[in-house]
Amino acid sequence: MRKRKRTWRFAAVAVTTACLLTSLAGTTLADAEVKMNVQYGFDGSFKAGTWTLVQVMLENQEGPDFQGHVEIVERDAQYGTPSGHYGSFTKPVVLPKGTTKQVLLEVPASYLYQPVNVKLVDEKGKVEASYSSGIGKPMENQLLIGAVAAKENDLTFLTKSSGPGIGDRVYVRSLDGTNLPERADLLKSLDVLVINHAPKEKWTVEQMAAIKTWVQGGGNLVLSGGAQYPGGAGQFTDLSPVAISGTKEVSDLSGLEQLAGQKPNVETITVTDARLKQGAKALIQSGDMPLIAWQHVGAGKVFYAGYDLSVEPLASWAGNEELWKRVLAERVVSSSIIAQSDRYDQFPYLASTAASFPNLVPSVQVMALAFGVYVLIAAPGLYLFLRRKNRSEWAWGLIPVTSILFAAGIFGFGSLERGTGPITQTLGEIQLKGQDVANVLAVASFVVPNGGEYSVEALEGGRIAPINSQRYINERSPKSQIVQSGDQQSVRFKEVDYFSSREAELTTTLSGLGLVESDLKLDATGRITGTLVNKSKLDLERTYLLLGDSAIEVGDLKAGASKSVDATYQYSAPSAGMGMFQMTRDRLINPTYSQFGLSRDIEEERRRALVDFGLLPYQMGQGELTLIGFSSTAFDLYTVNGDKPRTEMRSLVTQELNLAHSSGQMKWPLGLVRPKMIATDGDVINRNIELILNGGSIDLEYNLKQASGFVPEKAMIDLDESMFSLLEKRYFNWQTQQWDKVSGELLTALTSADLKKYMSPDGMFRVQLQGNSQLASGPFLHFPSMGVEGLVSP
Template identity: 30%
Template sequence: MRDWTKSGGKLVLAGGAQYRKTAGALADLSPVEVNQVTSVKTLASMKAEKTNPIGLTAPFTVSSGTLKAGKVLYSEGAIPLFAVHSVGEGKVLYVAYDLAEEPVASWAGNGRFWSDLLLKAFGSSLNDYKSSSFDRIWPLHDAADMNPALKIPEVSWFALFFGVYALIAGPILFFILRAWRKQSYMWVVVPSLSLLTGIGIFSFGAMQRGEGVLIHQTGFVQLQNDGQAKVNSVTSFFVPSSGDYRLTVKGQGQTQPVLERNRANEIPKIWAFAQSDQTEVQFRDVEFWSTRKVATEQTISDVGSFESNLSYSEGTLKGTVTNKTKFALRDLTIFSGSQLQEIPELAPGASAEVNLPFQPSAQARFGHRQSYAMQALPAHMRSFQNERTREQVMIEMLEMTGRRGNQSEIVRIVGWTNQPVVDAAVQPENAKTDSIALVTSELKVQPSKDGHVYYPTGTFDVTLAGSSVPVVDEGDGYRLEAGDITFDINLSQEGKKLAITNVYLYTWSDDNTTFAKEVYNWKTKAYDLYEKAFNNNVMTGDKAADYVSADGMLRIKFAHQLPDQRHIGIPNVSVEGKVSPL
């Protein structure tokens, strides 16, 4: 459950008198450090629209403690009732009472309250469809087939070879045998020459492949900035002769064999044995000169992280990045949106200077259909015209992990390593190994000395707050008939008070529909025309006081009256301002 949460799961830890038992070994994931059990006389902060408040006729038992991470969503006096924080790619919601406790459990507004609470706690990630992680690593599968040791010779060499063969087998032999008056020997010499040529080609191929197993591993490493990393890998191995083979993957996590499409109708002769510290996969009756593959997902705790000292100043992201990982990295790219900086190599312990120009307005308008992946691929790797490289295939893993929420805008570093990221071995042991892995991490950006900070698109959670008609979720936006749809944009930052200088907004539609826009005024409790709040898609700090709520919420309504369904993309929002501790 710990690994599941860190890889994107949503965990609710409910409290009350038995909190220590129910939380158990997962208590350290909670945003609240519980130190006692107490009771409250009211639950005034728990409200739901069109529903009477909770009536307590007796003290209500809750667990009590102090916030150690994240933010409090609701509290009763100094007691946090609900708090949430991020753990890896997932989130943990702490609740101070037993969910079956009366009278809250049967309160008429309980369903409505929890509907709002979950959206507030987990945001748009509630709408994400989480397919199996093994379904989302097809770039690693495809790249695993591109084993450099199995590279086919150039076509030009084949053409030259067969041209020489045809010349010898045809006119040269003909003229030689005619000169010796032995033309009848052609019936013996030509087939013999063909047989020798075939044996030569086979021998050349066998010599190239060697006598041992050829292991090729492709990997994708997502550093979590706490020394841990989520690692996906595909290990393929090519066998020179038929027989039984055993692949052992060490470490905890999930490992499963990959069935090739052309073998989908066959009964696989595969046995997998999962143990606490390793997984063993046995392949029976493997044909000679064939390949088998195994996919792995692990959480590794001793990988390290990138140490960054970055801040925005005078239109530039400046500072240093230090490689505190165990990987020797090459062809690195630091990027945010359309801006990027390339670094040739970065050894473990080495640092690099960052000088990355940026324009907030340009960042917000960075095209939603621009290739997030190709932005992170160094220029010299994009220029191959005749063939796709492993890097060009594997970089698509970035698209698979950051499509919703425009994660491409967040400052990120991407690099390559030729070190194996998963410990995998094939028996028999006579094997040659080749590895390549894509390593990526978000880079933390600190406020400048005067507190100035810029939060790029993707920093803030954008959620569907409501609609007047049914909508179809398309991942990066919604499709709706004539009517309206409302988005809530949460501009709050954990543990920080943000004084907004500018809010940059970019809205878009796949079918270029022009939507009418309104912005909710939290002071008048009514919607205002978009142009009253934004000028050229920029809201200044003085207007933010009216249109950003006390808890940091910006609410925008979009509407159209066209006869058919139209698409509205999730708005791109970035913010410039100054921060100070709460």
Template identity: 30%
Template sequence: MMLSGKTKKQTFVFLLLLLFICAVSPRAYAQEEASGVTLTAQAGFDGFYKAGNWLPVQITVGNNGPAIEGELRMTVGSFASGEEVIYNTPISLPTQSNKQVTLYVDMPRILNTPKVQLLDGNGRLVIEVATNTLSQLSSEDLLYGIVSPDPGELEFLEDVTGSYKRASVAFIDIDGLPETAPAWNSLDVLVFNDTDTGNLSTKQQEALRQWVSTGGQLVVTGGPGWQKTTAALSDLLPVTVTGSETVTDLPTLSHSTGVPFRDEGPYVVATSSLRSGELLYHQDGLPLLARQAQGMGHVYFLALDPKLAPLLDWDGNEVLWAVVADEVPERPYWAQGAQNSYSAGTAVSSLPSLVLPSALSLIVFLFIYILIIGPGNYIILKRRGRRELAWVTIPAFVILFSVIAYFTGFQLKGNDVILNQMSIVYGSLDGKPARVQSLVGLYSPRRSTYDVIFPDGVLARPFDRTMGDMSGSGSISAITQGSEFVMSKTRVDVSAVETFVAQYYHPGPDVTGQVSLELDGNDIILNISIQNNSDITL
């Protein structure tokens, strides 16, 4: 059979493509197998987070191949402005190892499926995966977090909004709760149901207590699994739990809510006695729902298991849980911290130690300069009969006064790097942990590069001084997370200020006060007295 020249050419190209596929595909597959690396990433609380709050990203890495010394990296930013911020953390992966790492990132509104990369020691990409899809909520949304083996039984809570416009329900594993308190700020209500809270790490427990103290609502349930559910939280509860018992009916609860139970008894109830706080529902003195204030938040104990009768699929659940939702505080605008980056940047860039010379000093300096370089220089040279030397004396005086001005300015601005910090503190006045937003300005007298290190428990990032919100990439190389939070290779120009915003929790200052209202005819008089017992000037 004879082939034309065109047919021969097409056949030749086809054979080349087939040979290329056969040669390359097995090699690519072999490389994937040889790497032996698996990577998964879960962001937010079941994908939910609130604008302006830190996003926890839980990353799980497995390595069945050669050992890797590298880093985990997330690059986030605004595609509109082109600004990007790199968040990374070093990681060591020996052969046959599995590790879990949490990165904390500030997520822009436009990005809903960020990617996580594993890079080796030479900066080469080993593997890349996308996180779960994110859903950003506003400050008008209520977010429930449910830690339960069967969280779907509490999905009805999305209809219990309290004073908020909407509500969302996040199903969370106990390992997914952050160890850094500022990363909890998206949550409003957290429910532990039939879960061993003894698995909470020390840092998770500390973060939980700090979150509650600034307005978080914690609900701990009872029922047959009360022992494991209260394991790490017994000292927070408003009751002392002693055991459980089976009762045939709970008429007080059904009558109080006005909704009869769907399922008949018997019901398993955790038995307890009120230690502090108040009883919201009880049956002949047996606490069914008790509440205790903790700072600005509350801790609830629900003696029943929501997954079991009589609460399972009960139409009165929304009435019962509205008691919790109604206590979620509506935070004032200032409690959200600084919102305008230009005002924040201007405030933190105003350094009291760097005082500009007064207008009078500048006028006197310029007057002396003009007097000497002009008539003074002319009169002296004329008397000496050497006016031709003006071409030498004038440049000399210019250089002299320039040197004087330079060294005077250098003395005024100083030779030290300065950190200026301003903080907004939100919390109660009982010494409980308070939520802090700090604006930090790094002043440098010369063009240089710095590593700005924040201690453990602090989440920080740069922001740019614009007319918008507190966003921006600043002039940093990356935000490196480990035992400390590091703004790596921060570039600062001569006499410039690089700005950062940090969030953390800190015991509130010792401040006491009283507030009273008085009626004076048709006027209402508000009397406030505040006493600062701390060593901090407020």
């Protein structure tokens, strides 16, 4: 593709302050008739890799009626953000005299990693008010809780529940109907949402739907009971782990005392009379009635507390700190644990791959044929013609004319082949979450032959933001404007060169794609058998099953087709030469080589970019069983100038599958139980094929209760491998709530007595690896894996 090149210019930005937990530092136009106040995220808090709200409060008390738009623009728009996002975000606004209005704009979180200006601009382009911010920084290794309560400080006791598995600090942000997003993806910065009372401002139907979708996609919701239950948590009875029938007084609070380690400061409390739903679990009971319970809902969790969390004196009880630390630490993991692996940083690479249009360049065969015809006409053809006419002097004119005519003919032929309309390519990841829920995160590249200015609009209520695919080679960001109006978002690309491309991120949720169904079963020998049935609308190619640290090949699986699986899991000891990600990556891509090295086949390049983007190492193997494959099935995700363009689409498709288990004595071999990274501290580098600890530490969590009714009796771990020899190893002691330094046999096997200390009641086992600041642990460090044996009740 032809791109306008820019001269690399180095820029130095002096940063004096950066706000994390309050609104980003900024200044407002002092003499403006319209007053403006700006706040980012949830009271200034947001997470990496998400879309974030920018709340702009406008007050027009003295000025005339106003009509125009709110605009957010980079203060220094030279290269855009680390993720490649660039451009200005705008939203129209009408502000009559004497009114106050809140305008909500949505931006990628990485857009706030740079200084930005927020402006109120009238129809003539005059700036009526402005706000300048400093550099924003996402939360790292910290838990963010959204609280719907009667008073802003009702649930501040939750800020004291920080600790291993939760984060260094916990922040509580007050929410109600005025600042709760109406789209689920805008809730992704929240780790937990607590609904203690009815909101001050009534929820909209869209806000309630957003909460439910957010939970289904992996959010953590806490519903509290008591007298205020009907107007608050009672709005989500379909998600609750309990069924409610009125309120009552209870005096048996021994369960609270046992979990918190101290006696409550009250004798009785008012609770909602509750009964567990099927599949839910009680953490604390008063007699046979649950006081605290929880259950899985989709990929998320819903918790129930039977009493009003803000009622005194229980709200001031010192035991709340330990109580909620125990409840949350075992079941909630902060979404900001790995800022180093924010895959938004990989957008430019994915975008540059999407910008490679093989069909816009004639094939080698066509070029060779055209050159051969030209040589025949320009050499012997013209010679014979001029000799017959006996006018050799004409050669001075006929030769260049022939060249021009051939060039014009080739250009015209190419134009007919390409057409005159826009041409697009899309590369992305599709996560199949349910029959009617498929999350899409993609990058699209657009070519409009005549260039100039054109508009791309996201469909299906999706999001769109331009990406600078040339950021890594110092290409200056092009000009663009992102327009938000209601649920519709579009990008206006400006000053586009003839036949050059522009790229954009696309995020949306598709319905009706279906799922791949399976009846796969694991036996005590590590053998996996069963059938996969593709009941989705996607034709899958190069399909694999990720199980533990291995990949089982399935092959192509077209829509409606089925495949039998019969494979035995084989443990592979960690190798310092190649990481799990690299080995699986090569199997998925199946790279080809020529005498000159790695082949540059375009389909192979696409697969490589998709795997690097969609399968970050800390995600691999975390699900019990994950299906992955490629698909070329295309969907309408956008229009160009109001029309659906010709498009190609390549997707990496992922879906978590359930794995059935035998009853009786059961064994999950070493390597099948993979960790989740739940915290990082200090100098930690987590890349696609390596993990390096230079004085930093990582906390890993393993779920040893691999099946319902399973009681672990002993466990295996491979921390004795040589690659871990330079690291200090610790296990989290759930009895003392402290990290214990371990060595010797504990690095390979744990007995039933060991598990009583190091495994939580829910089966969680935590490992901390501490690097040596003087001795780098080196590249290709694997996450250690585990195995477990025990009894599964029928």
